[in-house]
Amino acid sequence: MRPHHDVIVIGAGAAGLAAAAELASAGHPVTILEARDRIGGRMFTVHDSKCDAAVELGAEFVHGRPPEIWNLLQRHKLKAKEVTGDCWCVEEGRVTTCDFFSDVGRILRKLSDRGPDRSFLQFLDDCCGKPDQRLEEAKKWATGYVSGFNAADPGLVGVRWLWKAMRAEEKIDGDRMFHVPGGYAALVDILHRQITDGGVTLHKNAVVEAVSWRKGNATINVRGKGAARTFTASRVLITVPLGVLQARAASQGAIRFHPELPGWKRRAIRNLMMGKVIRVTLRFGERFWESLPQKHEKNSRTMGRMSFLFSHDDWFPTWWTPACPRLPFITGWAPFRSAERLSGKSNAFVIDQSLKALHRLLGISRRELAGKFERAYSHDWQNDPFSRGAYSYGKVGGDGEERALAKPVMGTLFFAGEATDPSGQNGTVHAAIASGHRAAHEIMKAKPTPGGPGQR
Numbered sequence: 001m002r003p004h005h006d007v008i009v010i011g012a013g014a015a016g017l018a019a020a021a022e023l024a025s026a027g028h029p030v031t032i033l034e035a036r037d038r039i040g041g042r043m044f045t046v047h048d049s050k051c052d053a054a055v056e057l058g059a060e061f062v063h064g065r066p067p068e069i070w071n072l073l074q075r076h077k078l079k080a081k082e083v084t085g086d087c088w089c090v091e092e093g094r095v096t097t098c099d100f101f102s103d104v105g106r107i108l109r110k111l112s113d114r115g116p117d118r119s120f121l122q123f124l125d126d127c128c129g130k131p132d133q134r135l136e137e138a139k140k141w142a143t144g145y146v147s148g149f150n151a152a153d154p155g156l157v158g159v160r161w162l163w164k165a166m167r168a169e170e171k172i173d174g175d176r177m178f179h180v181p182g183g184y185a186a187l188v189d190i191l192h193r194q195i196t197d198g199g200v201t202l203h204k205n206a207v208v209e210a211v212s213w214r215k216g217n218a219t220i221n222v223r224g225k226g227a228a229r230t231f232t233a234s235r236v237l238i239t240v241p242l243g244v245l246q247a248r249a250a251s252q253g254a255i256r257f258h259p260e261l262p263g264w265k266r267r268a269i270r271n272l273m274m275g276k277v278i279r280v281t282l283r284f285g286e287r288f289w290e291s292l293p294q295k296h297e298k299n300s301r302t303m304g305r306m307s308f309l310f311s312h313d314d315w316f317p318t319w320w321t322p323a324c325p326r327l328p329f330i331t332g333w334a335p336f337r338s339a340e341r342l343s344g345k346s347n348a349f350v351i352d353q354s355l356k357a358l359h360r361l362l363g364i365s366r367r368e369l370a371g372k373f374e375r376a377y378s379h380d381w382q383n384d385p386f387s388r389g390a391y392s393y394g395k396v397g398g399d400g401e402e403r404a405l406a407k408p409v410m411g412t413l414f415f416a417g418e419a420t421d422p423s424g425q426n427g428t429v430h431a432a433i434a435s436g437h438r439a440a441h442e443i444m445k446a447k448p449t450p451g452g453p454g455q456r
Contacts, residue, residue: 005234007233007236010239013041014429015041018068018191018432019437021200023440024200025194028444030200030201034203039188039204040188042387043429044184051283056184057377059184059428060183060331064175066434069180069430078180081181083177086306088308089310095292095309101175108145117399119395120146120162124142141310146162147336151389152275161426179322211257215410216411217412236413239415239432241387242389243274243387271401272419273395276340279334280354281378287328289306289330307320308320314337315338317334319361320333392419411446
């Protein structure tokens with residue numbers, strides 16, 4: 001008879017690792033099934049050997065001071081470093097310092113959870129009084145900010161959800177950003193040590209294809225390297241990204257449920273959205289942008305302390321670079337429509353488009369850029385079958401669907417992940433960790449049905 005498990009966790013991202021650690025510390029035997037050959041999910045740090053530096057392919061910033069992350073860092077004597085520096089904008093072909101958030105902030109402060117829900121674009125149509133040139137430009141920047149920061153379609157993202165997200169950020173100083181020393185790999189290492197110390201069993205390269213379930217028991221069909229396996233458990237925690245839950249049954253990485261999930265659960269999966277992003281980090285032989293802009297005006301500054309560069313570029317509208325330490329890396333961010341253009345293309349195509357964008361924005365010749373360029377790092381999360389997107393957001397009329405997505409099914413199927421967060425913190429690592437803790441406590445409260453296979 002195959003062994004019967006108490007709790008099986010599907011997915012070893014932030015939510016799955018946090019939940020497994022919490023359950024193990026309370027004495028629950030836990031087994032994790034992870035489809036990839038690594039843990040961390042959308043936390044994916046690689047090491048650049050030349051600069052001896054962490055490069056993020058997924059999550060990078062800690063937004064504000066969320067206790068889920070800060071408590072872990074403090075406990076392990078790691079000190080996050082705040083992102084500082086100047087913001088620059090490209091307007092009418094000119095690179096200039098800008099107070100990017102002032103005009104945008106005035107618009108966003110008009111968001112409200114009162115009245116019927118509507119999309120952000122609908123909100124912009126009548127939010128701000130009589131239009132003038134400055135207001136129209138501010139609306140354009142606000143649209144770029146919403147689609148960039150949230151990886152969202154501004155025609156679909158709901159005002160209620162945006163308002164809730166803003167309130168949530170205010171509670172944790174979300175306008176401040178930090179880097180974890182060593183990148184998010186340091187956080188993954190902490191969580192890995194916790195599950196190892198707790199005796200959690202971890203199976204990598206274990207692709208879950210189907211979950212057959214009834215109250216108190218589930219059978220999980222898994223495809224491994226060249227072999228199929230079957231696991232049974234009293235309780236299953238599903239922490240895969242929203243995009244995987246939304247995938248068609250025949251798609252790689254998709255999970256089939258027998259019987260189907262309840263209608264209210266399927267509706268929640270449909271009514272939340274998975275944002276799209278392509279990011280590329282370029283390493284150059286030097287930080288050439290520090291001497292820019294090339295045309296200096298009296299009392300003007302150079303980009304030596306640049307942190308972010310904002311634009312309306314069609315391919316890579318947002319860029320950032322570490323101000324401290326002063327590494328020769330610059331990261332391009334292509335959200336929403338830009339990501340749609342790039343997704344599925346070769347790395348060579350993505351790199352070429354990113355260099356063309358820097359050429360357009362900074363006025364550096366493509367030949368000069370090519371001569372300084374050394375290496376690129378990128379990952380296509382949309383085409384990754386185990387993520388199928390960047391992170392989630394709430395669409396118009398989807399208020400409350402995060403709670404429905406998080407709700408357990410018959411004390412047997414449990415759900416966690418950043419998309420299940422009801423507070424407005426969707427898309428963040430700390431929301432994923434918080435959801436793992438929440439699901440772990442739900443599992444501990446749920447009493448397994450006696451008499452399942454392997455139980456006495």
